Amino acid sequence: MLGRNMFMETGLQHFYWGNGLLILISGVLIYLGIHKKMEPLLLVPIGLGILLVNLPLGGVMDYELEITNTTGVPSRVISIEVDETAKISENDVILQLDSGEILAPTHGKLKELLVSPGQEALPDEVIAVMITTAQTELPTKS
Structure with missing residues (x-):
């Protein structure tokens, strides 16, 4: 192992x-x-x-992706489904809100969670930050 x-x-x-x-x-x-x-x-x-x-995972091609509350309404965090710094795949559930689920838009590693269970998340508020190497149309910060 x-x-x-x-x-x-x-x-x-x-x-x-x-x-x-x-x-x-x-x-x-x-x-x-x-x-x-x-x-x-x-x-x-x-x-x-x-x-x-071209070094594998050398960090040169990593992007920070901000995950926001996309439900459109203020929502309370019910549960967090992944640990901080966990590796996640596309469409994995990151956390449960009372108005729905927040899914990972792409594969990567969760850098930090900015909310905790019971906390309210406003619409378009950043609730998590993930690191990804995916070069997609998602809004990322280099």
């Missing part, structure tokens, strides 16, 4: 063949820039940028 948890924490489960190919290309660019002295001021930063962006 310890080995599986370590593997899941490394982020390697999100490593695809395209990431490997681009890391290889970044290595070639860095090699050409440093050892062959071919435009080092151009190739080394490009190579390092490609390398950083």
